[in-house]
Amino acid sequence: MAEEFDVIVIGAGPAGENVAARAVRGGLSAAIVEERLAGGECSYWACIPSKALLRPVDLAGEVSRVPGLSLGPIDVDAVLARRDEAVSHYDDSGQVGWIGSVPAEFVRGRGRLDGERRVVVTTADGGERTLTARHAVVLATGSTAAVPPVPGMAEAKPWTSHEVTAAKKVPESLIVIGGGVVACEMAQAMHGLGARHTTVLVRGGGLLGRVEPFAGELLAKSFAESGIDVRTHTDVVRVERPEPGGTVTVHLSEGQPLEADELLVATGRRVATRGIGLDTVGLPDDAPVEVDDSMRATGVAGGWLYAVGDVNGRALLTHMGKYQARICGDVIAARAHGDDLPAMRDIADGFGAPQVVFTDPQVCAVGRTEAEARKAGFRVRAVEYDLGSVSGAYLLGDGYRGRAKAVVDEDRKVLLGVTFVGPGVGDLLHAATIAVTGEVPLDRLWHAVPSFPTVSEIWLRLLETYGL
Ligand SMILES: Cc1cc2nc3c(=O)[nH]c(=O)nc-3n(C[C@H](O)[C@H](O)[C@H](O)COP(=O)(O)OP(=O)(O)OC[C@H]3O[C@@H](n4cnc5c(N)ncnc54)[C@H](O)[C@@H]3O)c2cc1C
Numbered sequence: 001m002a003e004e005f006d007v008i009v010i011g012a013g014p015a016g017e018n019v020a021a022r023a024v025r026g027g028l029s030a031a032i033v034e035e036r037l038a039g040g041e042c043s044y045w046a047c048i049p050s051k052a053l054l055r056p057v058d059l060a061g062e063v064s065r066v067p068g069l070s071l072g073p074i075d076v077d078a079v080l081a082r083r084d085e086a087v088s089h090y091d092d093s094g095q096v097g098w099i100g101s102v103p104a105e106f107v108r109g110r111g112r113l114d115g116e117r118r119v120v121v122t123t124a125d126g127g128e129r130t131l132t133a134r135h136a137v138v139l140a141t142g143s144t145a146a147v148p149p150v151p152g153m154a155e156a157k158p159w160t161s162h163e164v165t166a167a168k169k170v171p172e173s174l175i176v177i178g179g180g181v182v183a184c185e186m187a188q189a190m191h192g193l194g195a196r197h198t199t200v201l202v203r204g205g206g207l208l209g210r211v212e213p214f215a216g217e218l219l220a221k222s223f224a225e226s227g228i229d230v231r232t233h234t235d236v237v238r239v240e241r242p243e244p245g246g247t248v249t250v251h252l253s254e255g256q257p258l259e260a261d262e263l264l265v266a267t268g269r270r271v272a273t274r275g276i277g278l279d280t281v282g283l284p285d286d287a288p289v290e291v292d293d294s295m296r297a298t299g300v301a302g303g304w305l306y307a308v309g310d311v312n313g314r315a316l317l318t319h320m321g322k323y324q325a326r327i328c329g330d331v332i333a334a335r336a337h338g339d340d341l342p343a344m345r346d347i348a349d350g351f352g353a354p355q356v357v358f359t360d361p362q363v364c365a366v367g368r369t370e371a372e373a374r375k376a377g378f379r380v381r382a383v384e385y386d387l388g389s390v391s392g393a394y395l396l397g398d399g400y401r402g403r404a405k406a407v408v409d410e411d412r413k414v415l416l417g418v419t420f421v422g423p424g425v426g427d428l429l430h431a432a433t434i435a436v437t438g439e440v441p442l443d444r445l446w447h448a449v450p451s452f453p454t455v456s457e458i459w460l461r462l463l464e465t466y467g468l
């Protein structure tokens with residue numbers, strides 16, 4: 001017999017958990033279906049372990065810039081042990097307990113849609129449970145690493161984000177394919193923890209292709225100085241690994257093949273929608289679920305299906321998935337009570353999601369790049385400033401290197417985008433997010449006085465450079 005809930009969520013990552021919590025807060029009952037660990041990719045194989053691995057490397061960089069301090073070798077076993085603590089030793093009982101306290105029903109198993117408002121869950125013992133939703137089903141199944149169809153690649157069983165974040169030991173030599181966020185963060189983490197020969201193979205012209213070009217350039221400079229070999233305009237044509245777990249050989253379109261102990265593929269994500277029954281409700285299988293700004297799936301009649309987080313392809317970031325989830329849960333609850341809550345819609349994704357890349361230097365940005373703003377038709381003026389010459393940054397360490405850029409809408413005199421690159425700049429970003437999302441006029445922003453001597457004086461310098 002079918003079990004009935006107001007809302008059924010498939011996927012207990014950060015997005016799914018937050019939808020359920022908000023829907024319950026709005027007076028509804030909810031069930032969350034999860035096939036692996038409650039907490040999702042983010043908690044066990046993405047954000048949390050990657051940042052735990054990066055922290056000592058980051059700190060070592062900080063220490064190296066302050067005369068009078070010195071650091072001995074990093075105790076890698078202790079770092080890996082702390083990472084294991086951070087991921088709760090891959091035990092989700094804490095998260096399951098939290099779900100129970102919401103209160104929501106936790107259902108362990110693989111969920112799939114089975115027509116309108118029906119979810120069939122296959123449990124570990126091969127049994128099935130059928131759940132029906134009075135109001136809504138929410139897809140929050142996230143994404144998985146995409147591995148390109150290069151000959152020999154799949155057979156070589158390379159690391160993806162899953163394996164590198166869960167690494168039990170650091171390889172002596174590592175080849176990384178990709179120049180995006182995962183590639184940069186994990187190349188630096190592994191190199192800093194002992195992968196002496198780390199090579200990053202980038203198909204395009206530089207690192208971090210989606211942000212202002214100077215960000216990738218500064219990061220590449222830092223990589224080069226620390227001994228990470230970045231090769232741009234490099235295509236991988238074939239991979240060989242005759243012995244499972246043995247030396248891997250990567251053949252390139254030009255030049256000599258490369259060998260390493262391990263290969264990390266970090267070439268983007270694919271949404272996790274294959275086989276989750278989208279075809280039973282008239283949607284294409286294995287594709288992002290398109291949604292409107294209330295997170296309701298646009299291609300399904302009756303308005304009962306929603307999708308939040310990576311699975312809708314809007315912004316593959318935990319904080320954006322959680323934001324979408326808060327909107328979604330609140331709107332579902334409101335609609336169940338006959339309201340539409342028009343003020344509760346996703347506007348943040350439209351401005352350009354904030355993101356911090358936790359490398360050394362950190363790269364963080366919100367809103368549009370100058371190129372994106374021009375392409376969108378804004379009348380733009382951009383200003384840049386050398387972060388290293390701000391007193392607060394200079395005091396943080398010798399040779400502090402960084403740069404900031406603000407993109408201004410000349411018609412409305414508001415910020416369209418802000419980028420900071422430099423050690424420890426991640427915490428500057430939220431001020432920029434407020435300025436961009438709040439569309440704070442520059443002549444008002446001028447009165448937001450940054451404290452001396454903090455790195456946030458960069459705001460004053462940018463505004464002065466603009467002409468205020
Ligand atoms: C290495 C790495 C580092 C990252 N670092 C950051 C960071 O620092 N900051 C940041 O904001 N973002 C980061 N991200 C991105 C972030 O991890 C994702 O945006 C986030 O996890 C998306 O959350 P989600 O809830 O949509 O999906 P997920 O976290 O992927 O969770 C989806 C859940 O659904 C479950 N599921 C899937 N299909 C089914 C099914 N059919 N039935 C039942 N359950 C199912 C999965 O098992 C999983 O638990 C990182 C990503 C990677 C790969």
Ligand SMILES: NC(=O)c1ccc[n+]([C@@H]2O[C@H](COP(=O)([O-])OP(=O)(O)OC[C@H]3O[C@@H](n4cnc5c(N)ncnc54)[C@H](O)[C@@H]3O)[C@@H](O)[C@H]2O)c1
Pocket residue numbers: 148177178179180181182183185202203204208209266267268269316317355356357358
């Ligand atoms: N700190 C953070 O916020 C953080 C950290 C890690 C990941 N993430 C998120 O997770 C998502 C996935 O990250 P990612 O780095 O895997 O993806 P990405 O899209 O950021 O980068 C993918 C990279 O792989 C390259 N690429 C794609 N196909 C290729 C191919 N066939 N051969 C060679 N290169 C190829 C791309 O040119 C790009 O450089 C991102 O959207 C990111 O925002 C966020």
